Amino acid sequence: MSGAAPALEVAGVGHRFGARAALADVSMRVERGRFAALLGPNGAGKTTLFSVITRLYDNRQGRVAIFGHPLDREPSRALARLGVVFQARTLDTDLTVEQNLLYHANLHGIARGAARVRIAELLDRVGLSDRRGDKVRTLSGGQSRRIEIARSLVHRPELLLLDEPTVGLDLESRADIVAIVRALVRDEGLSVLWATHIFEEIDPADDAVVLHRGQVVASGRAGDLARPGETLADAFRRLVADPGRAAA
Known part of the structure; x- marks a missing residue:
């Protein structure tokens, strides 16, 4: 839909635990009807970001909007359009x-x-x-x-967040979960933000954001993050090893 707000917009979000910055100036978006991957190693800040988006953490730095509804000013309207699968079993x-x-x-x-x-x-x-x-x-x-x-x-909901949904599962179960969610995107136009460190779950055509030490070090189509001859896993290791060279 031309001119429509994205499913999710995160702009300049920061979050601290005491003196430690868990997120620093994080900006990203999930377009309507797209499967977007949030890639990052353990401790990168993926779960913290999810907690800010779902309002488990009251955030004062930056802006989060769901389908154009600001989370701070219209929390009920924003969260009504959101579904969540947390990493912990609930x-x-x-x-x-x-x-x-x-x-x-x-x-x-x-x-x-x-x-x-x-x-x-x-x-x-x-x-x-x-x-x-x-x-x-x-x-x-x-x-x-x-x-x-x-x-x-x-x-x-029209936007679904999944935080490491396949961790601890066998290969067949992992494939089943990925297939179910991708079918929802394809058949129902669901917008998805899928947090993972398992590269086999990501397709080259997916949107991807790489988070490292609480900062976005790269974003774009997953297939475009890799240099010639690199796999996505290779690109990820390069990006998190030397974030300053993300665009190189």
């Missing part, structure tokens, strides 16, 4: 799959009848309709992750 393992999803729907004020219909749609999309009545503790790690993705979509 499902209640003593409840069934459906109970977990119904609880989330209730938090968003969705009537129970409508919630059940939406849950059925989402469980079908993530391939777990047959586990609806099972307790979460009986699921594998990959299945639990798929349920968390379904839960994040119950209220029909």
